[in-house]
Amino acid sequence: MKFTDIKSCYIGPTISPEQFVQEHMFLFLAKGSIDGYDGNKHYVLHPGEACVVRKNHLARYHKNKENNAFEKVVIIFDEVFLKAFQARHAFSLQTYFGKEAFIKFPPAELIHNFIHSLTPYFTEEGKLHQSFADIKREELLLILLQLNPALAGVFFDFGVPGKIDLEAFMQKNYKFNVSIERFAYLSGRSLSAFKRDFKEIFQQTPSRWLTGRRLDEAKFLIEKDLKRPSDIYVELGFEDLSHFSFAFKKQFGYAPTALLLKSK
Structure with a gap:
């Protein structure tokens, strides 16, 4: 599936660009590449690949253009949205034992179809209609949880970090x-x-x-x-x-x- 028609977009509340991840973030890359690092390992994201960047983690990434082009879709799952989502849907919670900040997804038609489904909702200025933002966020979150049910233990963990060494x-x-x-x-x-x-x-x-x-x-x-x-x-x-x-x-x-x- 080609992504030449995908435009960069950002859905959700504005967050700081600092290297502390304040809210869970979905990242899909359409053009270019991304090199990420979370203190434990390096990650590379290529066109057509997606990942979730977890809140309460330290992470940084460097974007690389390809043929002078770089396009990505970023969707923020903030705590207010997630608590409202959890109240509407029943998911069995389980402890997520992974420590990584970047959770990559294998190629999935559901994600690719979702990315293409955003296209009709762009304004003439190239921005997504705000009235559809939460609807599309909810649709994406349902997709991600279907692909990886264990992520319920990530998205719906509203605790704060405990004392460590x-x-x-x-x-x-x-x-x-x-x-x-x-x-x-x-x-x-x-x-x-x-x-x-x-x-x-x-x-x-x-x-x-x-x-x-x-x-x-x-x-x-x-x-x-x-x-x-x-x-x-x-x-x-x-x-x-x-x-x-x-x-x-x-x-x-x-x-x-x-x-x-x-x-x-």
Whole structure:
């Protein structure tokens, strides 16, 4: 089935583009490719493939154009919508044991047919008619639960993260560019408890430790693997190259580009 006529669209409440997933998100790729990472493994999404990105996870993805084109369909399943859906439909809940942030679907005609069914509801401006948004969200959620009933344990789990091993959590996720408040929430702590426990474990404030840990990793990647600063700063949680270069020089006394030239 071809997807040359599919337009990018976004259905559901607006969410922040940060690397913390606030609400469950369905992602279908029509053109281009997507590289995703959740702290455990890397994922690749090709045209015609779909996945669910789970809430309360750290995740980032990089989009790649193909023939200068990139088209995707994003549908948000927020908690308000899911609770209303659950009240209307009876699904047997079961515990979902997977830890991954990206849950990929094998090729499915039901999903492809749904994506094509969106086309008649686009306005002349290329946007989906808002009056049909919740109807189409409900239709998609029914499809996903039919394809994988175990996802009921994902979508209808409205609990909050429990308290976990803080040191292991931070060592695994320090590269994600999210706020201290997000790290605290995902570790199952209030902000004050997070800062207190963090200081006891690392003997530093979270901000100072995160910057130092990211810069140490950057130095290793440049010195040992000859990585270019422009290729690694985003993956290490820095928002822009100039900020990364400034912090690196302040930490080590020389610019990252100078280290790269010296290491070659």
